[in-house]
Amino acid sequence: MNTVRIGLVGCGLFGESHMRAYQAVPGVEVTAVYDPAEEKAKEIAQTFGISRISSSLEDLCQDPAVEAVDVVAPKEKHLEPVLTALRAGKEVFVEKPFATDLSHCDQMIEAADAAGRILMVGQILRFETKYVLLQQDIQAKRLGKIASMHARRNRLRSLLERYDRTHPAMDSSIHDVDLMLWYTGERVRRVRGFGRRATGRTTTRSGESWNSKAERWAWWKPSGCCLTRPASAWTTPCRSSAIAAWATSASIRAA
């Protein structure tokens, strides 16, 4: 079996989660890590026994021991590592959300096309069995025509402090929006969003101010015929998620 040699960019909470996943997959080796906060790179390298700590993004991307770059940097900082990696001829996996600026998405897609390299966004639910089974039912037309879809993706109150920096539409609901686009195979026509600031706190990070996202809801309309509602609350004591589709012949739910 060929071994895929990975360079990890971003050694925070989810970078560590990726490292654990790589350790569990045969044929994958993480050969280098980079984080602008050097102590984080050192910590992850020590925990997972990685010998190379790259001194810069460029250093990691030019490293011949790295075949594919895994970008697990904060959501608003995906552009530079993705472009640098693609221009260095590496395959790229980038965490969701792809970007927070549409022009960044366009630039990354163009760079991948120009380089002829894989650029994959971490919309991971398309690989989770229960969601795949639902997609197969929809594709085989076992449910009839979908009229509406609802989803909830609630997260632990204890994670609010860390992820308060990200709007829930981009953070948790983006997974359900991705599933809804996959299931309907159609593009979004109209969007309305509703939120409730249950805690009333304001958080400022990286020059952006957010009112606490303790609870928010959004309604999206992916096509002319299907109304969808992804919702997300961050005040719950335990995590929970479910997606349901109401169709002309049957209704189905994955939880």
Ligand SMILES: NC(=O)c1ccc[n+]([C@@H]2O[C@H](COP(=O)([O-])OP(=O)(O)OC[C@H]3O[C@@H](n4cnc5c(N)ncnc54)[C@H](O)[C@@H]3O)[C@@H](O)[C@H]2O)c1
């Ligand atoms: N798929 C999921 O369910 C899921 C869950 C959690 C996080 N994520 C995604 O993972 C990414 C990282 O989130 P996290 O929770 O690990 O955040 P985090 O804050 O814990 O870690 C981010 C790391 O990136 C580093 N960093 C900062 N600027 C950088 C740059 N310019 N280049 C490279 N690294 C940089 C930071 O020093 C930090 O170590 C985000 O895109 C987030 O949306 C996905």
